[in-house]
Amino acid sequence: MERLTSPPRLMIVSDLDHTMVDHHDPENLSLLRFNSLWENAYRHDSLLVFSTGRSPTLYKELRKEKPLLTPDITIMSVGTEITYGNSMVPDHGWVETLNNKWDLGIVREEAGKFSEELKLQSETEQRPHKISFYVDKSKAQEVTKELSQRLEKRGLDVKIIYSGGMDLDILPQGAGKGQALAYLLKKLKTEGKLPVNTLACGDSGNDAELFSIPDVYGVMVSNAQEELLKWHAENAKDNPKVIHAKERCAGGIIQAIGHFKLGPNLSPRDVSDFLECKTENANPGHEIVKFFLFYERWRRGEVENCEAYTASLKASCHPGGVFVHPSGTEKSLRDTIDELSKYHGDKQGKKFRVWADQVLATDTTPGTWIVKLDKWEQSDDERRCCTTTVKFTSKEGEGLVWEHVQQTWSEQSEVKDNSSWII
Numbered sequence: 001m002e003r004l005t006s007p008p009r010l011m012i013v014s015d016l017d018h019t020m021v022d023h024h025d026p027e028n029l030s031l032l033r034f035n036s037l038w039e040n041a042y043r044h045d046s047l048l049v050f051s052t053g054r055s056p057t058l059y060k061e062l063r064k065e066k067p068l069l070t071p072d073i074t075i076m077s078v079g080t081e082i083t084y085g086n087s088m089v090p091d092h093g094w095v096e097t098l099n100n101k102w103d104l105g106i107v108r109e110e111a112g113k114f115s116e117e118l119k120l121q122s123e124t125e126q127r128p129h130k131i132s133f134y135v136d137k138s139k140a141q142e143v144t145k146e147l148s149q150r151l152e153k154r155g156l157d158v159k160i161i162y163s164g165g166m167d168l169d170i171l172p173q174g175a176g177k178g179q180a181l182a183y184l185l186k187k188l189k190t191e192g193k194l195p196v197n198t199l200a201c202g203d204s205g206n207d208a209e210l211f212s213i214p215d216v217y218g219v220m221v222s223n224a225q226e227e228l229l230k231w232h233a234e235n236a237k238d239n240p241k242v243i244h245a246k247e248r249c250a251g252g253i254i255q256a257i258g259h260f261k262l263g264p265n266l267s268p269r270d271v272s273d274f275l276e277c278k279t280e281n282a283n284p285g286h287e288i289v290k291f292f293l294f295y296e297r298w299r300r301g302e303v304e305n306c307e308a309y310t311a312s313l314k315a316s317c318h319p320g321g322v323f324v325h326p327s328g329t330e331k332s333l334r335d336t337i338d339e340l341s342k343y344h345g346d347k348q349g350k351k352f353r354v355w356a357d358q359v360l361a362t363d364t365t366p367g368t369w370i371v372k373l374d375k376w377e378q379s380d381d382e383r384r385c386c387t388t389t390v391k392f393t394s395k396e397g398e399g400l401v402w403e404h405v406q407q408t409w410s411e412q413s414e415v416k417d418n419s420s421w422i423i
C-alpha cells in the first residue's frame with residue numbers, strides 16, 4: 001500500500017472461488033482477461049484485494065493452480081485474517097478485535113452436539129477465529145438457528161454463515177468479509193487513502209456482507225449461488241449499487257466496472273489488432289501488457305506470421321538495446337526479436353499462456369521509465385516466472401523505445417528451465 005501516494009482510484013475486493021476464478025473454465029480465460037485489464041489500466045494507481053473463505057494453506061494452493069495476480073491485500077478465512085503485500089504481513093490489530101465473546105473450545109463443544117448434521121472440514125480450514133463444517137442443504141437453516149441459540153446461552157456472540165450450498169462457518173460476530181472490508185476502509189481513510197471507488201465481487205453466502213457496506217459498489221457474478229441471490233432479494237433488491245452480472249466470474253467483474261463507470265473496462269485480451277492500438281500518452285504498463293500478449297499469440301500461432309509485426313517490434317527497440325536472458329546470456333534486443341520469428345506457432349494447440357503480474361513503472365529521470373514486473377509463462381503443466389526489468393525511453397510525440405530488458409528467475413518459479421524461454 002505504501003507505493004500509493006494518493007487515494008486509490010479503484011479498490012476491487014473480490015472473492016476467489018467461482019468469482020475471480022472460474023473452476024468450470026480450464027482455460028482460465030475470464031481470469032486472464034481481468035489480469036491484463038488490471039495490469040494495463042489499474043495496477044499503478046488502484047488496489048486489488050482478494051477476500052476468500054480459504055485458509056492461508058488453501059489460498060496458496062489455489063495460487064499455484066490458477067493464474068492469479070498478486071493482490072495488495074489478502075483477506076482470508078472468511079474475513080478473520082488480513083495480510084498486506086507480497087510477503088503477507090498480518091494485521092495483528094484486526095485479530096485482537098476478534099477475541100471479543102469468542103471461545104474456540106465452547107464453539108467446538110456445542111457444535112459437537114450436532115454430529116449427525118455437521119461434518120468437520122479439513123484441519124487446515126480450522127483457524128483461530130473460524131470453525132468450519134459441511135452441512136446438508138436441507139439441514140442448514142435449522143442447525144444455524146439451534147446452534148446460535150446454544151452459543152448465545154453460553155455467553156458467546158457468533159456469526160454463522162452458510163455458503164456454496166454446503167459450507168457452514170462459525171466466526172466471531174465482529175468477523176466476516178463485510179466487517180473486514182469496513183475495517184480496511186476505515187484504516188485507509190485514517191491514512192488519507194480512502195479509495196475513490198470500491199467494488200465488491202462475490203458469488204456465495206459469505207460474500208453477502210460485502211454488499212451491505214455503505215458506499216461500496218457490488219457485483220454478484222452471473223453464476224452466483226442460490227443463498228446469495230435469496231439474501232439479495234430479501235435485503236438489497238432496491239440498492240442500485242449492487243448488480244447481478246450477466247457474465248460468469250471475472251467476466252462479471254469486468255462487466256460491473258463498465259456498468260458503474262469505474263474506469264476502463266476493455267481488456268487488452270479483447271482487442272485483436274492490439275499492435276495497432278496506440279495510446280495517446282506513453283504508457284509503459286500498456287506497452288508491457290501489449291507485448292507479452294503479442295508474444296503469447298505469436299507462439300500459439302494466433303497472429304499471422306507476418307514481417308510487419310516483427311519489423312514494428314524491432315523499430316521500437318533501441319539499436320544498441322540489450323536483453324539479459326535469465327540464463328545470464330546477453331543478446332541484442334533486435335536479435336531477440338529475430339529469434340522470435342523461428343518460434344511462430346510452436347505452441348499451437350498447446351496449453352500456453354503468458355501473463356504479467358505487478359507491473360510497476362517509475363520515472364525518476366524525465367523521459368526514462370524503469371518498469372518492473374513478474375512475467376509468467378505457463379506451458380502445459382509447467383509454470384515459470386521471471387522478475388523482469390525493462391528500461392524505456394520516450395521522446396515527445398513518439399512512442400516508447402525499449403532500451404534494456406533484464407530477466408532473472410523468480411523465487412516463485414517452481415521450474416527454472418532456460419530452454420525455449422525466449423523473452
Ligand code: GLC
Pocket residue numbers: 052053054055058078121125132133163164167168169206
Ligand atoms: C472456503 C473455505 C471453507 C469455507 C468456505 C465458505 O471454501 O476453505 O473453510 O467453509 O470457503 O466460507
Ligand code: MG
Pocket residue numbers: 015016017018019202203204
Ligand atoms: Mg466463492
